[in-house]
Amino acid sequence: HARQYSVATPTRDASSFAFAFDIDGVLLRSSAPLPGAAAALTYLHKHNIPFILLTNGGGKHESERVAELSKKLGVPLSEENFVQSHTPFKQLVEGTETAEALKDKTILVTGGDGDKCRKVAEMYGFKNVVTPGDILMHYPDIWPFNQIFSDYYKSTTRPLPRPVDIQNLQNSLKFDAIFVFNDPRDWALDNQIILDLLLSKQGYLGTYSEKNGDSTLPNNGWQQDGQPKLYFSNPDLFWATSYHLPRLGQGGFQACLQGVWEATTGGAELKRTIIGKPHYETYKYGERVLNKYRAQLLGFGDQEEAITPLKRVFMIGDNPESDIRGANQFNSPRGTEWTSVLIKTGVYRAGTVPAYTPKVIVDDVFAAVKWSLEQEG
Ligand code: G3P
Ligand code: MG
Numbered sequence: 517h518a519r520q521y522s523v524a525t526p527t528r529d530a531s532s533f534a535f536a537f538d539i540d541g542v543l544l545r546s547s548a549p550l551p552g553a554a555a556a557l558t559y560l561h562k563h564n565i566p567f568i569l570l571t572n573g574g575g576k577h578e579s580e581r582v583a584e585l586s587k588k589l590g591v592p593l594s595e596e597n598f599v600q601s602h603t604p605f606k607q608l609v610e611g612t613e614t615a616e617a618l619k620d621k622t623i624l625v626t627g628g629d630g631d632k633c634r635k636v637a638e639m640y641g642f643k644n645v646v647t648p649g650d651i652l653m654h655y656p657d658i659w660p661f662n663q664i665f666s667d668y669y670k671s672t673t674r675p676l677p678r679p680v681d682i683q684n685l686q687n688s689l690k691f692d693a694i695f696v697f698n699d700p701r702d703w704a705l706d707n708q709i710i711l712d713l714l715l716s717k718q719g720y721l722g723t724y725s726e727k728n729g730d731s732t733l734p735n736n737g738w739q740q741d742g743q744p745k746l747y748f749s750n751p752d753l754f755w756a757t758s759y760h761l762p763r764l765g766q767g768g769f770q771a772c773l774q775g776v777w778e779a780t781t782g783g784a785e786l787k788r789t790i791i792g793k794p795h796y797e798t799y800k801y802g803e804r805v806l807n808k809y810r811a812q813l814l815g816f817g818d819q820e821e822a823i824t825p826l827k828r829v830f831m832i833g834d835n836p837e838s839d840i841r842g843a844n845q846f847n848s849p850r851g852t853e854w855t856s857v858l859i860k861t862g863v864y865r866a867g868t869v870p871a872y873t874p875k876v877i878v879d880d881v882f883a884a885v886k887w888s889l890e891q892e893g
Pocket of ligand 1: 571
């Protein structure tokens, strides 16, 4: 029998609270909608209760992903209420108060199918985006075992941005930053290329910095010679897919690279910037998107200051390490309370004690919305 998804209409002003939904393990399992997901979002949409999707997933441009999700979940979604793992990287095109503008710099981007993430980075505004596959096609012997993948790389790579001679520093290619936008597909090649750049002379491909390993330098001498900055977009070690057990996520690749770096350098720290849930930057970015979207949804246009402040966000997630930990630890710059709600349809295994304690544990996303609305009277 079809389960009845119904809940009392909220009696109080719906504008004082909102929702943030994780995707994998909450709304979808791999690409199939989970029970109650469509009903939950449709209910909120019908009652004009603001929500955003806040996912550590990615690999496509936001416009492409929301079109797919709207169709799958039967509810209108837009880029205005959708934040993926790499969405906050948009801030690095023009630069922020703490990070240089990378718009015109040469960056390495890896992750996702083929060179989809290159195209996402270019749609964000990055002008010189190179993939590990581009480098492999230019220097096949940079990794000896990739001939088996050459068909794949042939169809998804581009020539390097200019003629390059890695034997001659002046004509080599300098990389200023390395981005992991989504889960890498070829961990071997990506590990090798990223390690090369981290050991290089100021990011010049094909060089090795004599400074590396110079124990008179801090961090026992490694990564001291102007190496490119390394950015990860998603720390998830595991995530929920169509397989019945959690699968390694981008955090698995990060752990692998860290292992290779530490083995190479005798234990030096791998300096990197990590965004994605549970990190503060992603919750701060998500809260900003949610507030902007809420003002528009509730008829205030861009007059956010005119609307009653958002008092509470219910964060509905399946992964204690990212969704629950992030919401619990997020110290909102706007003083908004983030309430974590853990559900049993994803990474978290029912009956076990979660590593980070949610406000409540319920069966699925509809039960999570029902519980949250009951908290709001
Ligand atoms: O790659 C996606 C996975 O890490 C988890 O995504 O939607 O559960 O944050 P999500
Ligand atoms: Mg999830």
